[in-house]
Amino acid sequence: MLIRQKTAIDARECLDLLQRIHVVDHYPLHIGADEVPEFFASEHEAAAWVALEDGRIVGHVALHTPAEDPTLELAAGATGSSVDRLALLARLFVAPDVRRSGVGRALLRHAAAQAPAMGRRAVLDVGQMLHAAVALYEREGWQRVGELHLPLDDDIILDLWVYVSPAA
Numbered sequence: 001m002l003i004r005q006k007t008a009i010d011a012r013e014c015l016d017l018l019q020r021i022h023v024v025d026h027y028p029l030h031i032g033a034d035e036v037p038e039f040f041a042s043e044h045e046a047a048a049w050v051a052l053e054d055g056r057i058v059g060h061v062a063l064h065t066p067a068e069d070p071t072l073e074l075a076a077g078a079t080g081s082s083v084d085r086l087a088l089l090a091r092l093f094v095a096p097d098v099r100r101s102g103v104g105r106a107l108l109r110h111a112a113a114q115a116p117a118m119g120r121r122a123v124l125d126v127g128q129m130l131h132a133a134v135a136l137y138e139r140e141g142w143q144r145v146g147e148l149h150l151p152l153d154d155d156i157i158l159d160l161w162v163y164v165s166p167a168a
């Protein structure tokens with residue numbers, strides 16, 4: 001398995017993978033299939049990587065740096081950092097047929113290790129119902145520092161745990 005920076009040419013294949021995952025795992029949570037492209041093409045993406053096996057994209061992760069974000073604000077309060085010293089690890093997903101082979105762990109470690117080069121520490125939020133992802137973050141020593149309950153349209157609440165990466 002190879003991890004490299006995502007290129008513009010990878011975007012279509014990544015989106016196809018995420019759309020398949022949305023059907024299987026309901027991630028991204030609480031959005032329709034037609035909203036997945038907009039979710040994936042975030043304006044806040046500062047860096048992103050893909051995992052490849054036999055030339056096929058089997059996973060993706062990004063670091064986002066929005067100027068304002070409730071997760072970053074919660075993590076800033078918990079760590080004593082300012083928001084501009086944190087990066088949101090986001091859009092982590094792995095193809096269902098290669099799961100439990102270490103791809104998610106490798107992508108998580110890779111992105112978190114790149115954040116300091118940007119002068120930032122990686123933090124993330126995760127839907128409380130995404131049990132595999134929560135298990136991965138706990139197993140990797142990320143620290144849960146709080147939770148958010150964000151109201152969406154249609155009276156739906158997005159329930160999130162917020163984690164910070166292990167201290168360097």
Ligand SMILES: CC(C)(COP(=O)(O)OP(=O)(O)OC[C@H]1O[C@@H](n2cnc3c(N)ncnc32)[C@H](O)[C@@H]1OP(=O)(O)O)[C@@H](O)C(=O)NCCC(=O)NCCS
Nearest residue numbers: 027093094099100101102103104105126132133135136139
């Ligand atoms: C979460 C996700 C990225 C994990 O990817 P993965 O490649 O299967 O994870 P790994 O193989 O690297 O797992 C590493 C460790 O995490 C934990 N883990 C991962 N999936 C797990 C599961 N389904 N149940 C329990 N523990 C799990 C285990 O400790 C695992 O180690 P082990 O296999 O030696 O027991 C993948 O399940 C996924 O894409 N889910 C849908 C999208 C999603 O929820 N993204 C997170 C958004 S915040």
